[in-house]
Amino acid sequence: MRKYFITAITAMKGQTNGGIIYMFPNILVSLMYLLPLMFLWRVIAADGTDVGMTLKQLLTYTYMNALLSEMLVVRTLASSWNYEGQLISLFARPFPVFGQLMAQTIGGWIPMLLIFSLPMLVIAPLFGISIIPATVWFFPSLLLCISLGFAIDFIFACVTIRLRGMAWLGHSIRMAIVSLFSGTVIPFRILPFGLTKIFEFQPFGSLGGAPLSLFVGTTEPAQIIATQIFWNFVLWPVAIFWFAKSKERQVSFGG
């Protein structure tokens, strides 16, 4: 276990090697996403339309998404390391590749959690944001979301390996799909045309949107947790099997 811990610590320190000031753009981007969206909900609520969620729920949903964004849609460095030729070096180390990537990713979350999320959590009540989850099922749901996020990320890493030099294609498709279908930006609950149910049951719907909807109390925990468990059971074997098949297709010249 120690080796995973050391990897995580190294990744954490790597985020601030150039100084904390170099994390400022990420913080600014997070704020720049958060503010317009929070005001968008206020504008929609002010129109008096029945949104299906209270304003407080909408604000809390968006706020918590900004604070936990890296956990709600997990992104490891597997795809970019494959493109840059670094992924192969992980095979030379005496512990599993998935384990290294997971430790590295989790360690990388810590600086933003400490520098951005924690202070924002403290001041959240000033904006009328509830920082207490509506149900304790939020916590297991978040763990299932993170677990599924890793599985999906490894599947996309396999896509990148198969695409060889076209890594950006996989990246483009992934970013576009995930931003819409994970429900992290726009809650499924307020979608038109009866899309709510369809979006909740597709695999990406068990990512960020699932724990967030439990946090604000707009969905039944049983349905969400069951769906998340189902997709974890389906996609983890796919990720493990496909990665095992794909790893020998990696090409690296370094540089």
Place this chain on the structure above:
Amino acid sequence: MVKIKRVLRLYALYAKMDLAWLLRDTTFAVLAVLADVITNLSSVTGVFLLAWRFDGIGGMSRFEVLFMLAYATIITGIFQTFCAGGNVGHISRRVGRGQLEHMFIQPMLLPAQLATEGFIPFSGSSNLISGTVIMIIATVNLGISLPWWWIFSLIGNLIVTVAIVLGKSYLASSLTFYAPVQAEEISSYVIDSFGHISTFPLSGMPLYLQIPLITFIPTGLLAWFPTLALFGRAPFNLPAWYPLLFAVVLWMIATYFFRKGLNFYVKKGINRYHAMGHRR
């Protein structure tokens, strides 16, 4: 005249190279088109679904919101078509990677290289095409009669908006001359990360949010302001040519700082390559 002919010849050359690159592999070509279509549709769907569900947002009708999303998509398309090749738009990557001196040895002026090298009309134009289609759908459904000169106003606005995107990128990238590793991706933050915010309609939002977003962090000028201006309702009663004024001032500042950084660069260089050619 000779210079114009040379630039046009270069555009033709880059177009030919781009077509060859796209068609080198059928699978690749299909995937590239598919990726672009999925990306485009996903990027506009979320906000449009909201606008549909709530019958418009903040005083903008459903199809005005759709028009704004189409405008943002076309801007991305123009940027990709003319500036995406060779990271000409994301210039901080070229600077930060120490690749600018590769351009110094070419028998051509640096501005002419920058103006032509990014041209990828076949692999980069899908946003332009899909954005145009979405804009036509939005305009037809708006059911308004537009004067004959409106299309020229639209084209002018698009050019100005692209100029703002590039101006922001080149201004921010001036930092890369001094901090090549740390600021290598600053163009991505300025163009891509902040660009996503341009799909939010700012109508109805408080002034203390709207004003910074059309001045210091001008994401509101990338789609929201021009959309309203094109329909004769420019925000804050500002003149419709406010983005043009903004672009001119931005370019003056960007040119000053970029030249200053370039002077620093030609004296100090960027030591990011190992002797064997790998990047640090």
